[in-house]
Amino acid sequence: MNLLASKANAIVVSVEYRLAPEHHLAAAYQDSWTALQWVASHFDDQIKDIEIDTWLINHGDFAKFFIGGDSAGGSIVHNMLMQARNEKLHAIDGIDNSMINPMKVGAPSLIGLPCKKLFVCCAEKDELRQRGLQYVEAVKKSGWMGEVKLRVRF
Template identity: 40%
Template sequence: MASSTKEISRELPPLLRVYKDGTVERFLGSPIIPPIPLDPQTGVSSKDITISQNPLISARIHLPKLTNPTQKLPILVYYHGGAFCLESAFSFLHQRYLNIIASQSNVLVVSVEYRLAPEHPLPAAYDDGWFSLKWVTSHNIIDNSIATAEPWLIKHGDFDRFYIGGDTSGANIAHNLLLRVGNSITTGVESLPGDVKIKGAILAFPLFWSSKPVLSENIEGHEESSPMKVWNFVYPDAVNGIDNPLINPLASEALGLDTIGCPKMLVFVAGNDDLRDRGIWYYDAVKESGWKGDVELVHVEGEEHCFQIYHPETKNSVDMVKRIASFLV
């Protein structure tokens, strides 16, 4: 019989389990690896930085091979996926993937290590996302004489070519940040430092959901769907539950999609992904919202959720990276 210290408190199969002693056991996710000063496959250099001590927010920065010592590059602030409770900016999968993105797109990537549920239930990840976005953009008004400044951002970051993005839950975070930025522009409250404008956003297999099925989603079993279980686990106190505006961008209390704070978006969906119809639903809603920007949907048939991260060598993955590279200009 298990000891009382290892009795299960709650769990989210097959992702993780929480014990009554407070420990969390995660069953999925790739191993944490150190940054690589010079990756032999891509020529990308990476290092880890601290954005905030309290709460602890960090990031891994990926710098592609430079053509000259003072070269300026587009900036991509990236939020990793993992259902708000798994994976890391420091994981093998995201280290490999973002090295490829940095190399092929010739961009400076800031991959944010935000706090995870259940140790830090939502909205912690959204708070960290906003704080990190402001921290990065503050480098447009500071210099190397400030101790907390990141030299790579100051020396090589082009803040006129500033992008955000993410996959799944990270794409959800990026979407909500776009609304926050857009509404700060219209209200004049809490805008990004340095008058930085987001040039575009990449939402790969975004995690959205609602109490009602959309398109071809199954009505039967909708209440027991994985996104529903994940959301209730990572944000148990969410007002209106699965129809909270953070997870349902068309909820009655949600900010209008016409206020998205960038001029262009690229949305990816995969044919064999349970989130496919939600991505299409979101794309259609943005198009019909009155938003003045340009949104493009890339539908990759026959692929699974986040295929480009797990299998970057396949043709569809290579093509996806090329499409991202053409967007980040």
């Protein structure tokens, strides 16, 4: 993400979320949602009671907002987009929870992703590489009208 931010000349907000197994799976998503709400509060007057950062307001270009994550962080990104659409998280139901596997039967429809572009990176030795590839195919088949790009690193 650092290289991507540097090449894009972007301000980056990096979220340090709670990890499993020390915390429930949902903790990472809750922490990430809180961070996303904090960033959004800087350009959305409807979000109240969150301390804003004047430096971010003065230097951030919110017309070019980007959300990203690698490996398991990619799953968190997907869920932040879905939560931005739905404003809710789904119940925990084990290792194949729709938070972890957005292609699971019963997961929110991928056609409703509330963005215009999606960039997915998969690394050769990432244990979740195959899921990343499956995710891209599922998004393409969903009827979502945005642009999806895939980068596979070897």
